[in-house]
Amino acid sequence: DRHVVVVGASLAGTRAVEGLRALGHAGHITLIGAEAELPYDRPPLSKDLLKSDWSDDAVAGFRLTSAEALTAAGVELKLGVAATGLDTVARVVRLADGTSVGYDVLIIATGAIARPSPWRPESGVFQLRTLADSRAIAEQLRTGAPLVVVGGGFIGTEIAAAAVGFGCSVTVVDPVAEPMARIVGPDVAGSLVGLHERHGAQARFGVGVTDIRGKLGALEVLLDDGSTIDTAAAVVGIGSIPCIDWLEGSGLTLGNGVLTDGMLRAVGADDVFAIGDVARWPHPGRGVEVRAEHWTNASDQARYVATALTGGVSEPYGSTDYVWSDQYDWKVHTIGWRDPNGSSALVRDLARDGKTAVVHSNGAGEPTGVVTVNWVRGLNLARRLLAAGDPAERIVAELEQLA
Ligand code: FAD
Structure with a gap:
């Protein structure tokens, strides 16, 4: 039976190995993840968990699986070690600890990271993608000190809502006039701005940030209309970029993700699949290549590939396209x-x-x-x-x- 190696131990990777076992894959499975943490869910990082008491129970509630469950499923787990290279001819994944793992089938599920802040004051800029990021922001919010959120998308506005709940004075800045309109349309986007304002958050939309200076506790956010906001801390939520650096030179087709065909097979190598936030695939309904960054898509793509590898599925992947956000x-x-x-x-x-x-x-x-x-x-x-x-x-x- 074939050895399936999954790189990326988060939602897509975890659901893929669970799906493979549930659907009867009997061969060896290796799950490799750069984070030392057991897999956890990301949506709560800007919602429930951010507002929680961060007790062990609160954090445990958002784990996607346990070490025992993975062991029971016969999954070899390698956490805290990043994949650094891929040889699709020899069928080998190279790891940061100098070892390598051979595969018969490779599933790439390395997701994305927060797009790094272009502004780097001495300190005081936070970003959100990981459990550690969420914990650091939660600690900052608990000080009740003023906060500027750069980026008025879902994650930025969810953090803003949480910050208001902790009594912080909050300003959300975005160069786009109606940042959420791209997804929800102008009617709902306008209502959402009103919602934030009613709760006391300030929206400075249609204005860009040119720099952030100073340090934690004494930051200056410089705007392109010439004004400055004095604040204690800033969260920069300006999108994400897919984790594909480790695939340079592998022969896969890269560029805003790993390009796949309609069955989620990576273009450029045999027996390699890409799923979740890292995958860019031809969306059947939209007629364009899409890289979705949504929970349901990552979970559904994992299930789809697990099904394909265990002998099911002949139709191209049809996307669910379901997203949610909690604001106040x-x-x-x-x-x-x-x-x-x-x-x-x-x-x-x-x-x-x-x-x-x-x-x-x-x-x-x-x-x-x-x-x-x-x-x-x-x-x-x-x-x-x-x-x-x-x-x-x-x-x-x-x-x-x-x-
Ligand atoms: P990721 O969750 O990004 O996981 C990829 C994993 O791969 C990471 O653990 C990473 O460390 C690891 N990795 C990266 N490179 C390597 C490497 N070279 N070697 C080994 N491992 C590597 N979606 C919604 O639909 N609704 C929401 O409300 C929502 N809220 C969100 C809130 C926040 C704060 C965030 C960050 C995301 C939110 N999302 C939401 C998006 C959702 O969480 C993602 O779509 C989902 O996590 C994608 O799963 P993934 O497994 O593809 O990628």
Whole structure:
């Protein structure tokens, strides 16, 4: 039976090895991860865990698996050691400790890191991708000192909401006028800005950061409109970059991730797959190559490849395209995607009772996605209708009836 090596021991990697065993793969499995930590879930890092008491129980609740479970599944676990190179001809992964591991099948699940801050004051700039990052930010928030969040995307605004909860005076800065509009559309993006302002966070959108100077406790954030914000600390959340450095020279097709075919097989080598935040694949619905950075996609791609390797699946990977975000007491959910050249129909207004839904269509009027706020029943209905291929008008009408 073939030896499957999985590089990257987080959501995608863990779900892949679990899936392989669950679906009957009998051969050897090796799971290699750069972090010394047992695999853990990342969404809570900007949500529940950030606000938690950081007790052992709180942290343990967000582990994806245990050493015992992996041992019981016969998975050889190598944590705290990064892969540094790949030879796809000899079928060998080189590791940072100087050893190497041969494979019959390789699954690349190395995810992404936070895009490094271009601004480097002496100290006081935080970023969020790992458990250690979240703990450091949590400690800072507990001081109640002023905070600037650079980047008004989901992660930045979730941190802002948590910081407000700790009594910090918070300013969110983003060069884009409506940073979340790309995903949720202008209606919901506008409501989200209002939500943050009502809670006392300041939004400085449409203004870029030119520099951050000073040190923790006494930072200056310089903006391109000539103004300066004095603050104690800053969190820089300006996107992520895929972990592909270790694959240079391997013959794989790299560039904003590892390019795969529709079955998630890496282009450029046999028996190599890429899944999760590191994978860029031709999205069947969107007609373009996509690198998704969402929990459900990482989990689904892992299951898909595990199924393929155990003899199932002949269809290309069809994406779920499901994302959520928690901001204060709001739950934002999106299914599908938003075509910037398309249109959006607001089904239910937030002002009425705090629930909303927006249906996105592409330039040809076909529905591509739905966003809901605080309305899980609407979300579930929309998910069913989208999957059934119903036209946009029908989805809007059914949602209106449910409302
Ligand atoms: P990752 O989780 O990035 O894991 C990759 C692993 O590979 C890491 O442990 C890394 O150390 C390791 N690695 C990297 N390079 C190497 C190497 N050379 N050798 C060995 N190991 C290596 N998604 C949602 O859908 N909803 C949310 O609300 C949400 N919230 C989020 C909040 C935060 C703060 C963050 C950071 C992410 C959030 N996400 C959310 C995204 C979601 O967590 C990711 O999509 C998911 O973690 C992707 O899993 P992955 O296994 O592909 O990659």
